[in-house]
Amino acid sequence: IVLTQSPGTLSLSPGDRATLSCKASQSVGNTYSAWYQQKPGQAPRLLIHSTSKRATGIPDRFSGSGSGTDSTLTITRLEPEDFAVYYCQLYGTSLTFGGGSKVEMK
């Protein structure tokens, strides 16, 4: 299974809404999506699991949704610390990561 994330780069300003997409190459049952945030020189940080559940300590401006082969991460009001690279992951019957979407400051 290949996960394709889009857009590759999103140029936005603080306070804007970010919508990131993740599409699986095929539909597989009993799978869920997770989303991670990664800043330069740091490890990935879990944001969302089970497609729509926020991880511990993650602010509610982050939300996840999805069905079938598509998953979406939405950041409702970008804070300066949210500019980073975001990766989706499919898990359940296998483990696959997407190639990432970068949210950069306009």
Place this chain on the structure above:
Amino acid sequence: QANLVESGGGVVQPGGSLRLSCAASTFSFSSYTMHWVRQAPGKGPEWLAVISYDGGDRYYGDSVEGRFTVSRDNSKNVVYLQMDSLRGDDTAVYYCARGDVYYYYHYMDVWGKGTAVTVSS
């Protein structure tokens, strides 16, 4: 707060071997599956291996099956990744990460800072 610290990275020649370690603290290590994930420069993470809470089950990604071996020592709270027959495309930062108490193919909620491996002559 759960903590993971990797060590053992470095520069190795093609065809060589390296063993990575990951020391866990501040959580019940022996209850969790543990993963190794790597990330090549400018690329997304790549899942490599998972080991069950007791070491009895191990699963690998296609790119490392037969070359890498994951193991753990619950008495020392450490998980290892033995890497053999290393190639240039194994160059990456290697992370250990905590999985689930039961499921193998699961999200990872705690990550170490990573250790860098460079395969070069």
